[in-house]
Amino acid sequence: MALLYTAAPARGAAWAAMFAEAMPELDVRLAPDIGDPADIRYLAAWTLPPGLIETLPNLDVLFSIGAGVDQLDLSLVPRQVTVVRLVEPNLAAAMAEYVAMTVLALHRDLYAYAEQQRAGVWQPLPQVPAGERRVGIAGLGQMGSAALDALKPFGFALSGWSRSPRTLPGVTCFHGDDGLRDFAAQTDILVNLLPLTPATRGILGRALFERMPPGAAIVSAGRGGHLDAAALVEALDAGRLSRAILDVTPVEPLPAGDPLWHHPRVVVTPHVAAATDNAGSGKAVLANIRRHRAGAAMQGVVARDRGY
Ligand code: GLV
Numbered sequence: 013m014a015l016l017y018t019a020a021p022a023r024g025a026a027w028a029a030m031f032a033e034a035m036p037e038l039d040v041r042l043a044p045d046i047g048d049p050a051d052i053r054y055l056a057a058w059t060l061p062p063g064l065i066e067t068l069p070n071l072d073v074l075f076s077i078g079a080g081v082d083q084l085d086l087s088l089v090p091r092q093v094t095v096v097r098l099v100e101p102n103l104a105a106a107m108a109e110y111v112a113m114t115v116l117a118l119h120r121d122l123y124a125y126a127e128q129q130r131a132g133v134w135q136p137l138p139q140v141p142a143g144e145r146r147v148g149i150a151g152l153g154q155m156g157s158a159a160l161d162a163l164k165p166f167g168f169a170l171s172g173w174s175r176s177p178r179t180l181p182g183v184t185c186f187h188g189d190d191g192l193r194d195f196a197a198q199t200d201i202l203v204n205l206l207p208l209t210p211a212t213r214g215i216l217g218r219a220l221f222e223r224m225p226p227g228a229a230i231v232s233a234g235r236g237g238h239l240d241a242a243a244l245v246e247a248l249d250a251g252r253l254s255r256a257i258l259d260v261t262p263v264e265p266l267p268a269g270d271p272l273w274h275h276p277r278v279v280v281t282p283h284v285a286a287a288t289d290n291a292g293s294g295k296a297v298l299a300n301i302r303r304h305r306a307g308a309a310m311q312g313v314v315a316r317d318r319g320y
Contacts, residue, residue, distance in 0.1 A: 014039040015054040018061055019077045026290040034298055059083050073304060075297050077288055079103055081314050082208040082235060096300060099312035102292035104158035110285035111159035111203050114231045114257045118201050119145050123255060142167040148199035151206035152178045196223035207320035208235035221247040233259040233285035248277045259285040
């Protein structure tokens, strides 16, 4: 019985050491050293190396190395293979930090003050109490919930949106297409943590921006495919939106010369909001392999028709 690991080599080495101790009966193979393909029951990947999965006749589970699975071409994955995304507390904690950092920076005008500093301007801006700042999170999975928990102590007016109905204490929850319009209309700072699916591609676009209160801001730490960048630039230039913080961009790395690099109201970080932790991801995958071997439900199983 073997696990084939095909992503970043440093993490592979860390996993191999960890698994050798915790589950010596599992043979961890680091691509390209596949050995006998018939032994491979588990595959861990960020993206699928071309032509690989077809050669693994006994594959049971494909583990994504990240929280998302949109980067894996699931059309290549045989139906009988279970696809599992990474559900891991360190990943959620890192995302909660990123969301708290960006929401507070927007709320307290940090970027506006940085601009004023460069212009040599000493000018206090109106201070809005947190209770009057409406912060909405799109995507209410493990990361969305952790981000909302991190924001609660500040006293923001919190809301959330998800595809299907959710109830979260202290959070006004919206769902579905109609709910998205109402959610946007009452959100001053919108944080996108959605999975990328055909239903959410381009969701950060003109229709949404037009619903948002004038001067609203967005933070996107979901996927670049959520964003219509031309619509964003148009909304920023028209003053409809005040600012955007993007951890993910439609093309990554963001190409040289892309207008997002130099837009004065855009802050770009290079897809770092929640990096996969070597030890944490190894622990989570080990725990899922244990569950799988015991015939129990794994954490983070992807519904193939839903795409997350
Ligand atoms: C990173 O973006 C991830 O999916 O974990």
